[in-house]
Amino acid sequence: MNNTCGLSDLPDGHLLQPVWDHLRRRQELLLSPYLPASFALLAHLLFCAPFLALDVLGHCWPAVHRFRIAGSSTIPVCLRRWFDCFVRILLKYLTCVIPATALLQQFRTRRLPAVAPSCCQALWEIILCLLLFDTFFYFWHIIVHRVPWLYQWVHRTHHYNWDTFALVAQDASRTELLSLQILALSSAAVVGCHPLSEIFFHLLNTWLAVEDHCGYDLPWALHHFLPGVGGAPFHQLHHQKFRGNYAPYFKHWDQLCGTYLTEEVT
């Protein structure tokens, strides 16, 4: 049976069907319990690559410095810090995050439906996942800051980086890396989204985390286009002040709960 068709044959809502059909042919990979954490690590490293290039460029082309975030070092970080951070992250993923996430995945029932989500459904599910993850993270982040033993055990490692660079998004303790994986997977499970929407959510989630820590306020960064998103200037203030701006992406929880920081009011 020929199950392929051209885009013009597809109903308006199923433009994603060819993408989904392509992915479904790799079922054993999609259903692998090792996929979520490995995918998160690979996506993170891939998304960091342009910022590594920008940091290298910044050492020989000062024009790059004008995009550095106010309050952070004007000189991009050196390659040695990138390398040390990469080794730390890789070791933590290999020794803890990948095996522990695979173990947790055993308790999750995964299905691969034949039909792809419509573009509207995928967009709606991605937005819901992002909002839910942002909410989970906001309250978890406040708790780890306010309970001293949790701060020491979970979050202190991430705050060793006063001056952030893209790779720092995952420079955290094993417990925190694992908790972030669980929060992201739980957000998708609570929304009950299509596996393809979940893949897009994890990709966007990873990109936003990288942008948050990149150290640059680039004109094309997503926070300049997406309403309510704080971006790198918002999260950099959290790293510099050790308080406020607890949400990872959106500003509404910090504004509602009185933890919102701006450069002017700090």
Ligand SMILES: [Zn+2]
């Ligand atoms: Zn923090």
Ligand SMILES: [Zn+2]
């Ligand atoms: Zn951070």
